[in-house]
Amino acid sequence: MDVSDLVARARDGQPRAVARLISMVENGSPLLREITARLCVGRPYRARVIGLTGSPGVGKSTSTGMLVRAFRERGRKVGVLAVDPSSPFTGGALLGDRVRMQDHATDPGVFIRSMASRGHLGGLSWAAPQALRVLDAAGCEVILVETVGVGQAEVEIASLADTTVVLLAPGMGDGVQVAKAGILEIADVFVVNKADRDGAQAVIRELRTMTALVERAWRPPIVPTVAYRGEGAEEVVGALDEHLAHLERSGELGRRRHARARDEIEAIALTALRSRFADLHGDQRLDALASRVLDADLDPYRAADELLAALG
Secondary structure (H helix, E strand, O other), rough: OHHHHHHHHHHHHHHHHHHHHHHHHHHHOOOHHHHHHHHHHHOOOOOOOEEEOOOOOOOHHHHHHHHHHHHHHHOOOEEEEEOOOOOOOOOOOHHHHHHHOOHOOOOOOOEEEEEOOOOOOOOOEEEEHHHHHHHHOOOOOEEEEEOOOOOOOOOOOOOOOOOEEEEEEEOOOOOHHOOOOHHHHOEEEEOOOOOOOHHHHHHHHHHHHHHOOOOOOOOOOEEEEEEEOEHHHHHHHHHHHHHHHHHHHOOHHHHHHHHHHHHHHHHHHHHHHHHHOOOOOOOOOHHHHHHHOOOOOOHHHHHHHHHHHHHO
């Protein structure tokens, strides 16, 4: 495969080339190192990344579709990474999010991709950072990342996105849940969807009370929406723009992106290290060290040091 040609076609915005590159990223292609080099070197990252998270049923996919429409009306090219639960049979994404966004499927200014979580915790796919680079290279000015929707453990999106939107809805106990597991801390914008239902104002009041207890330079706005009707779209985009302006003024945008690059490097290094350790199963060096620990000739920490030294 001519990687340079594939990357060039992706930069021209050809959907099939973009899809092919993301598939290669997801599958850990042997060409991944060359692909990443061609995507990154000589071209600074420019896309604005917005993460959407929340419990199942709050309307993440509908809200994502609403934001796609709002950004397209502003003339922005939009990419969507919708992380779905993995199929128990194929390991692929179940594609539920893509089905809900069919209104945008024929728009050449929108690229929608479902990605399988493949057992990765935190609500994202392990390949999400590299997939963002592909969409950025394809000219997407705004990238919306929708997490799986597994509940209180979905805090990884905060390390990937410039702005994190936490969605809630009345009647689901979400007003109490935001105080748990860092959900309150990761939100840059709160969206209370299905605001036409009873209990929406109660959720908003609880959020105001909880956010008042947290000392932060940025106080997350709380925006009510009815996503399936498109109500509140402009208010959400306005809140997102205000947060972006705050990030640029404070220098936090640069700090967040620096931390994202650091985490990406660390994840790649740890993956390589794990693969080298996997090759040691059944290796005589590891067996010899295990025997010395059992014979009380060596403690496990010293044994680990010797193993790391052997790996070089």
